[in-house]
Amino acid sequence: MLRDIDPILSPDLLHILRAMGHGDELVIADANFPATSTGQRITRLDGLEATQVLQAVLSVMPLDNFVSDPALTMQMVEDPSATPPIVLMFQDIINDVADHPAQIQSLERFAFYQRAKSAFAVVQTGEQRLYGNIIVKKGVVAP
Amino acid sequence: MLRDIDPILSPDLLHILRAMGHGDELVIADANFPATSTGQRITRLDGLEATQVLQAVLSVMPLDNFVSDPALTMQMVEDPSATPPIVLMFQDIINDVADHPAQIQSLERFAFYQRAKSAFAVVQTGEQRLYGNIIVKKGVVAP
Amino acid sequence: MLRDIDPILSPDLLHILRAMGHGDELVIADANFPATSTGQRITRLDGLEATQVLQAVLSVMPLDNFVSDPALTMQMVEDPSATPPIVLMFQDIINDVADHPAQIQSLERFAFYQRAKSAFAVVQTGEQRLYGNIIVKKGVVAP
Amino acid sequence: MLRDIDPILSPDLLHILRAMGHGDELVIADANFPATSTGQRITRLDGLEATQVLQAVLSVMPLDNFVSDPALTMQMVEDPSATPPIVLMFQDIINDVADHPAQIQSLERFAFYQRAKSAFAVVQTGEQRLYGNIIVKKGVVAP
Amino acid sequence: MLRDIDPILSPDLLHILRAMGHGDELVIADANFPATSTGQRITRLDGLEATQVLQAVLSVMPLDNFVSDPALTMQMVEDPSATPPIVLMFQDIINDVADHPAQIQSLERFAFYQRAKSAFAVVQTGEQRLYGNIIVKKGVVAP
Amino acid sequence: MLRDIDPILSPDLLHILRAMGHGDELVIADANFPATSTGQRITRLDGLEATQVLQAVLSVMPLDNFVSDPALTMQMVEDPSATPPIVLMFQDIINDVADHPAQIQSLERFAFYQRAKSAFAVVQTGEQRLYGNIIVKKGVVAP
Amino acid sequence: MLRDIDPILSPDLLHILRAMGHGDELVIADANFPATSTGQRITRLDGLEATQVLQAVLSVMPLDNFVSDPALTMQMVEDPSATPPIVLMFQDIINDVADHPAQIQSLERFAFYQRAKSAFAVVQTGEQRLYGNIIVKKGVVAP
Amino acid sequence: MLRDIDPILSPDLLHILRAMGHGDELVIADANFPATSTGQRITRLDGLEATQVLQAVLSVMPLDNFVSDPALTMQMVEDPSATPPIVLMFQDIINDVADHPAQIQSLERFAFYQRAKSAFAVVQTGEQRLYGNIIVKKGVVAP
Amino acid sequence: MLRDIDPILSPDLLHILRAMGHGDELVIADANFPATSTGQRITRLDGLEATQVLQAVLSVMPLDNFVSDPALTMQMVEDPSATPPIVLMFQDIINDVADHPAQIQSLERFAFYQRAKSAFAVVQTGEQRLYGNIIVKKGVVAP
Amino acid sequence: MLRDIDPILSPDLLHILRAMGHGDELVIADANFPATSTGQRITRLDGLEATQVLQAVLSVMPLDNFVSDPALTMQMVEDPSATPPIVLMFQDIINDVADHPAQIQSLERFAFYQRAKSAFAVVQTGEQRLYGNIIVKKGVVAP
Known part of the structure; x- marks a missing residue:
């Protein structure tokens, strides 16, 4: 463990971030x-x-404020305009923790998969709630 | 995830076990x-x-019943005969889950380190409680 | 071997699944x-x-119930509408073991090869009966 | 599969042999x-x-006839002079299949482990019967 | 060396076959x-x-009898319809050793190179005779 | 770069720590x-x-407070009891930044080399001042 | 360190250059x-x-004088014709150190990224000033 | 070093050839x-x-005599029809050492780069003279 | 194949030599x-x-003439002073091909194995004659 | 090639130094x-x-001036006190190029081999003169 760094950030995840x-x-x-x-x-x-x-x-990674969609979730297949409960919690965390405000945007399911293929990395969690996936884009640390 | 297998058993840990x-x-x-x-x-x-x-x-790994010490924890440096609270919880889990009864034995701190060096593998958890280490020895599955 | 896990699931196959x-x-x-x-x-x-x-x-892997064809076999070249005997046995196993019901669908021989190229993995068995190949799609474990 | 070679000899095991x-x-x-x-x-x-x-x-590997103990099993811990049932079957197979006759010899359990550490390779089978281990030494193919 | 397996089949070539x-x-x-x-x-x-x-x-590999061209050699550049002497010897070997009869077919030189690029493997021999190349396609071992 | 983490901590050094x-x-x-x-x-x-x-x-790594020598420098060959100027600066940094107070101890030159051989890792800096080496021992993060 | 070679040129960067x-x-x-x-x-x-x-x-790498754009920076998104302060400093360094004179040219932001993808290597520095990126093309050392 | 083999042919270059x-x-x-x-x-x-x-x-590698251009150099950019002095020396070496006569042909600069990308290997020498590059195509050793 | 180099010297063996x-x-x-x-x-x-x-x-490797035993074979177990027929042929080859004369010396069987363990490399041939092993020590090529 | 760095220092040798x-x-x-x-x-x-x-x-590597023997050659077997001609040339080069004066010392042949085994690296040259080997110890670059 390290001082003042969330201990669930493993050696590999810290290296990636x-x-x-x-x-x-x-x-x-x-x-x-x-x-x-x-x-x-x-x-x-x-x-x-x-x-x-x-x-x-988000406690260590800056969120990109150069784009309007630095946080992306997957649209519910049956109702693209609905918001799954876990996405509301994602939004609360961004509101609380992120260095920049951001409104979560969403992608159609297969567009989300395509986006994930070009991402830098995937962290697989043990999350069991439906639609429990989110893509976050790294920003810059101001000098 | 797999059916009826605890989802915290990751691909690598399942392979090891x-x-x-x-x-x-x-x-x-x-x-x-x-x-x-x-x-x-x-x-x-x-x-x-x-x-x-x-x-x-222990939900998937049989505990060795050929030896008297298939589960080992580290003795408290200041009081080798005392039992840290987490060890009591380890004992409860063994009592509940293991395929064979076993009384946890303990090793002096440096003897524990030596034993760990010759183990098959180490799983590093996020456990923050003191003396939160245990060595378990694999047994056989009866035919 | 592990408790309550079929012992023919090798370390590598368990890791894959x-x-x-x-x-x-x-x-x-x-x-x-x-x-x-x-x-x-x-x-x-x-x-x-x-x-x-x-x-x-199938004793550990959930079968996908989001699609209508989570299990696929190869059509007999000489008679695409016929069902080889081993496929009847595959269907019985799915009926008995799978977590969701599924009717095996079939693919023309070369379409089957193409599908296999994009699969996550291939397990080569010692099966000697004709048409003894099947593709199964992983589903989700409900929370 | 190959012609006239037992199909359970996998690519890796054939390479080793x-x-x-x-x-x-x-x-x-x-x-x-x-x-x-x-x-x-x-x-x-x-x-x-x-x-x-x-x-x-043994259908492909010659057994060493330069030594008196080209086949070794593990002694029963409780009765070193007894012969476990599977060892009788091992002896029958040697009698039937090997290119040279050989009487199985036995090693005390820990001597067997030591011998295994210096062996060329270990093939882990799914054998569930007790004492189902045997070491065989490769001989020469006469010109 | 192994019993009843041609000793020029090296560990790597046996593994490939x-x-x-x-x-x-x-x-x-x-x-x-x-x-x-x-x-x-x-x-x-x-x-x-x-x-x-x-x-x-061919002493261990079955030849494909599902296709009409399981053995392919390279056409002589100067006379595509001629048969180089070594090809006659290849045909004799197939006649003597293969598990299925097959008539060697031929490919134009550059088509042969293209076919070789998609082959499973190439065995480079020390053959010095002209047109001393042949492609063989693996068949099935009947149950 | 990451939020609130010194940017000279590279991906590899963060992973090590x-x-x-x-x-x-x-x-x-x-x-x-x-x-x-x-x-x-x-x-x-x-x-x-x-x-x-x-x-x-030291801004992220806890210093071991279970031992009396969690920080070690190399003794000056010509005057083992003297303190090189950079060591005074190391002590100031420990005083300012470390999570526990520690008095730097010193090792004879070749004892320092031996200790370094058994260390978890070495970070080679561009430091050009004499005796600009220090060994620090990681402590625990209290729960 | 090496004689007369800038010590910030690490082993890996020297190898690349x-x-x-x-x-x-x-x-x-x-x-x-x-x-x-x-x-x-x-x-x-x-x-x-x-x-x-x-x-x-530039103290060791010759700059290409066969092309008119051996040094390239990124255009400011908001004002492509402006010159960020750090680019003026890059130009001063080229003027002072390079073996050939060169006028820095600029690329639109995404053209710069594309160019970077085909470069031999990227050295990531700790530079925190905006637009602190430059591409330099290696020239020849005259015989 | 080896008998009667030019000692500048290193282990790796001999392997390649x-x-x-x-x-x-x-x-x-x-x-x-x-x-x-x-x-x-x-x-x-x-x-x-x-x-x-x-x-x-060329002392060990046969030169291809099936094609008219088994040796290729780069055309001078400023005068494609001119012959750089080192190319004259390359021609003399071919005349003296090669197993078959060959007239060096030339490629336009960028065509030469493209051809080099598809070559089996590149040997980087310390040659400092201009246009000191040559591509040679391997022939056959007659039986 | 290469000019004037025995074609049975494979790429790997040439590299080793x-x-x-x-x-x-x-x-x-x-x-x-x-x-x-x-x-x-x-x-x-x-x-x-x-x-x-x-x-x-031996057509490419110089034989060591600094020692009296640059060529070593294995003694016959049953008669250490006898010379197996193939060793006579080895001696003839040395007499004919080696750059220095050398009288083959012999080692007791297990001493031969030990010597082989410290050799630079082993070339496994298809030799089927008994005692068909020889160790040769590389010499120098005189300037 | 690089500016003002001897071009025979290859990428790998520069990295090592x-x-x-x-x-x-x-x-x-x-x-x-x-x-x-x-x-x-x-x-x-x-x-x-x-x-x-x-x-x-030596044009880039400082020679150690903390020890009396930073340059070591091999003694002539037949006359340990003699100096081979190439060693005189090594001494001249040190006198001309090294950053510190040093008198070459010598080691008995097998002591030289042992010393070489613990060296950081070996550069194999094409030197054909006898006793053409030298060990040099790296020093420090003064701040």
């Missing part, structure tokens, strides 16, 4: 997401909720 | 344990408690 | 299938029948 | 044997019996 | 063939003739 | 130190001073 | 640049300014 | 050539002249 | 020798006789 | 030296003389 640059994206995936077959780099946090992981990630 | 044979030992280590410099094989379950991990491990 | 996500596909191939040149990941269970392996796989 | 030389030893281990932590090279034949594997191995 | 499936092709190439830059997998049998290697390969 | 456990040691070495031939793991921060690196390391 | 040939390009990137996801080869100089690194690189 | 087949090409490149970013395989002979290396290569 | 230095030893082993478990480096020439390989090796 | 620290040793070996079997790290400069390489190495 530190190596990412402006505009690189991270997928925080739920337990059913096909992470191994999708991601360019994979790390796992089995047993943890996606909300825990999002909170830990 | 399945590849271990009779007499091989697994160290479930707390968040401060020097796992990377000690273990022959390492896997991580950051953010989880050692008690959660012990319960999941 | 646990790492697969929703929608990933596994090919259970017979002994003559060109598995090494087709599969993205390969593991072997020489000497075992495809039916044994299907039963073991 | 062909690469071994005079005096090199192979361990055919049961499902509980600590193969991964013991062997210099490991291959697996999950789900098969040790007797099946011994028969297949 | 055993891992190939129905429809996979093997190129037996002469000493001047650009094997390293062409083949997906390469193994070498320097100093041996292509005819020796073909005989050894 | 996070993976170290209680009692593992890190060598911060000057530009002339034989780091590549000494260290079990090596990372580099060329162009930076050892004092900058010590400050960044 | 020496292995580059005429026309190969090096990206000196700031701390926010997505170097890991962009570069064909990556090396890091955390904590250093891009201007320091440019000066060290 | 021996592994090449009929029609494979080798690039002998000068010290400024972008060999690392161009070649499929790279080996180096720093400090040697391209003429020395050509002489050594 | 060229990389060996004064005093390094090569084992030419017969088909039953435990080469894989003995040698530090292994290469194979299946199907060839040890005498063919010795002749090819 | 830059990564070496105070007290690390480099062996410059002649063409007959058993470099591959002796060195911990190997690089080659085939075709060059050891004197050329020593000159290039």
Whole structure:
């Protein structure tokens, strides 16, 4: 463990977050997401909720404020305009923790998969709630 | 995730548990344990408690009933005969989950480190309670 | 071996099944299938029948119930509408073991090969009966 | 599969058997044997019996006739002079299949483990019967 | 060496032949063939003739009888309809050793190179005779 | 870069610091130190001073307070009891930044080299001042 | 360290510079640049300014004088014709240190990213000033 | 060193030359050539002249006499029809050493780069003279 | 193939011979020798006789004339003073091909195995004659 | 090539020299030296003389002035007190190029081999003169 760094940030996840640059994206995936077959780099946090992981990630990773969609979730297949409960919790965490305000945007399911394929990395969590996936884009640390 | 298998058993940990044979030992280590410099094989379950991990491990791994000490914890340095609270919880889990009864035995701190060096693998958890380490020895599945 | 897990699930196959996500596909191939040149990941269970392996796989892997064709076999070249005897046995195993009901669908021979190339993994068995290949798609474990 | 070669001899096991030389030893281990932590090279034949594997191995591997103990099993801990039932079956297979006659000798349990550590390779089978392990030493093929 | 298996089948070549499936092709190439830059997998049998290697390969590998061209040689550039002397010897070996009869077919030189690029493997021999290359397609072993 | 984490902590150094456990040691070495031939793991921060690196390391790494010598420098060969100027600066940084107070202890030159060989890792800096090396031992983060 | 070679040129960066040939390009990137996801080869100089690194690189690397644009920076998004302050400093360093005079040219932001993807390597510095990126093309050393 | 083999043929270069087949090409490149970013395989002979290396290569490698252009150099950009002095020396070496006569042909500069990308390997020499690059195509050794 | 180099010297064997230095030893082993478990480096020439390989090796490798035993064979177990027929042929080849005269010396069987373990490499041939093993020590090429 | 750096310093040799620290040793070996079997790290400069390489190495590498024997050659076996001609040339180069004066010392032949085994690296040159080997110890660059 390290001082003042959330201990659920494992050695590999810290390395990934530190190596990412402006505009690189991270997928925080739920337990059913096909992470191994999708991601360019994979790390796992089995047993943890996606909300825990999002909170830990945003505590160290700046969110991109150059674009209007630095946080993306998957649209409900049956009702694209609805918001799954976990997405409301994601939004609360962004509101509380992120260095910049951001309104979560959403992608149609297969567009979300495509976006995930080009992301820097995927963190597979143990999240069991439906639609428990979010993509966050790294911003810059102001000098 | 798989049916009827505790989802905190990650792909790597399942592989380790399945590849271990009779007499091989697994160290479930707390968040401060020097796992990377000690273990022959390492896997991580950051953010989880050692008690959660012990319960999941024993749900699939038989405990060795050929020896009298298939479960080993570290003695408190200041009082070798005392039992840290988490060890009582480890004992409860063994009583509840293990396929064979076993009384936890203990090793002096440096003897514990030596034993860990020859173990099959170390699982580093996020356990933050003191003395949150346990070594379990794999038994056989009766035909 | 592990408690209550079919012992023919080897360390590598368990790792594959646990790492697969929703929608990933596994090919259970017979002994003559060109598995090494087709599969993205390969593991072997020489000497075992495809039916044994299907039963073991479905005992832990949820079958996808979001699609109508989560189980696919190869059509007989000479009579696409016929059903080879082993496929009837595959259907019985699904009926008995799978977590969701599913009617096996079939693919023309070369379409089957193409589908296998994009699968998550191929398990090469020792199955010697004709048309002893099946593709199964992983589903989700409900929370 | 290959013509006139037992199909349970996998690509890796055939490679091992062909690469071994005079005096090199192979361990055919049961499902509980600590193969991964013991062997210099490991291959697996999950789900098969040790007797099946011994028969297949001896169908292609010459047995050493320069020594008096080219086949070794583990002594029963409780009664070193007794012969476990599976060892009688091993002896029958040698009598039937091997290119040279050989009387199985036995080693005390820990001497057997030590011998296995210096063997060329270990094949882990799915054998569930007790004492289902045997070490065979490769001989020469006469010109 | 192994019992009743041609000793020129090296560990690597045996592994390749055993891992190939129905429809996979093997190129037996002469000493001047650009094997390293062409083949997906390469193994070498320097100093041996292509005819020796073909005989050894066909002693264990079934020839495909589902297609009309399971054996292919290269057409003479100057006279596509002529048959080089070594091809007559290849045909004799097939007649003597193969499990199924097959009439060697031929490919124009550059079509042969293209076919070799998609083969499972290339075995580079020490064959010095002209047009000493042949592609053989693996068949099935009947149950 | 990450929020509130010193940007000179590179991805590799963060990974090392996070993976170290209680009692593992890190060598911060000057530009002339034989780091590549000494260290079990090596990372580099060329162009930076050892004092900058010590400050960044201690901002995240707890210092061991179970031992009396969690910080070690090299004794001046010519005057073992003297204190090189940079060591005074190291002490100031510990006083300012470390989570526990610690008095730097020193080792004879060759004892220092031996200690470095068993350390978890060596960070080679661009430090050009004499005796610009320090070993720090990781402590625990209290729950 | 080496005699008369700037010590911030690390072993890896020296290797890269020496292995580059005429026309190969090096990206000196700031701390926010997505170097890991962009570069064909990556090396890091955390904590250093891009201007320091440019000066060290040009002290050993010849600049291409066969083309009119051997040094390229990124245009300011909001004002493509403006020159960020750090670019003026880059130009001063080229004027002082390079073996050939060169006028820095600029690329639109996304054209710059594309160019970086085809560069020989990216050096990620700790530069925190905006637009602190420059691409330099290697020239020849006259005989 | 080996008997009667030019000692500048290093272990790696000998391996490359021996592994090449009929029609494979080798690039002998000068010290400024972008060999690392161009070649499929790279080996180096720093400090040697391209003429020395050509002489050594042709002492063991047959030159292709099936094509009219088994030796190719780069055209002078300013005067495509001119012949650089080193090319005259290359021609003399071919005349003296090659097993078949060949007239050097030339390629426009960028066509030469493209051709080099598809070559079997590039040998980077220390040649400092302009246009000191040559591509040679391997022939056959007559039986 | 290469000009004037015996074609049975494969790419790997040529690399080994060229990389060996004064005093390094090569084992030419017969088909039953435990080469894989003995040698530090292994290469194979299946199907060839040890005498063919010795002749090819000595055509390029100088034999050490600084020692009295640059060529060593294995003593016959039953009659250490006897000379197996193949050793007479080895001696003839040395007399004919080697650059220095040398009288073959012999080692007791287990001393031969020990010597082979410290050799630079082992070439496993297809030699089937008894005692078909020889160790040769590399000499120097005079300037 | 790089500006003002001897072009015979290859990418790998530059990397080695830059990564070496105070007290690390480099062996410059002649063409007959058993470099591959002796060195911990190997690089080659085939075709060059050891004197050329020593000159290039000392142009960038400081020589250790903390010890009395920073340069070591091999004693002539037949006359340990004699000085081979090439050693006189090594001494001249040190006198001309090194940053510190040093008198070459010598080691008995087998002591030299032992010393080489613990060196940081060996550079194998094409030197053909007898006793053309030298070990140089790296010093420090004064601040």
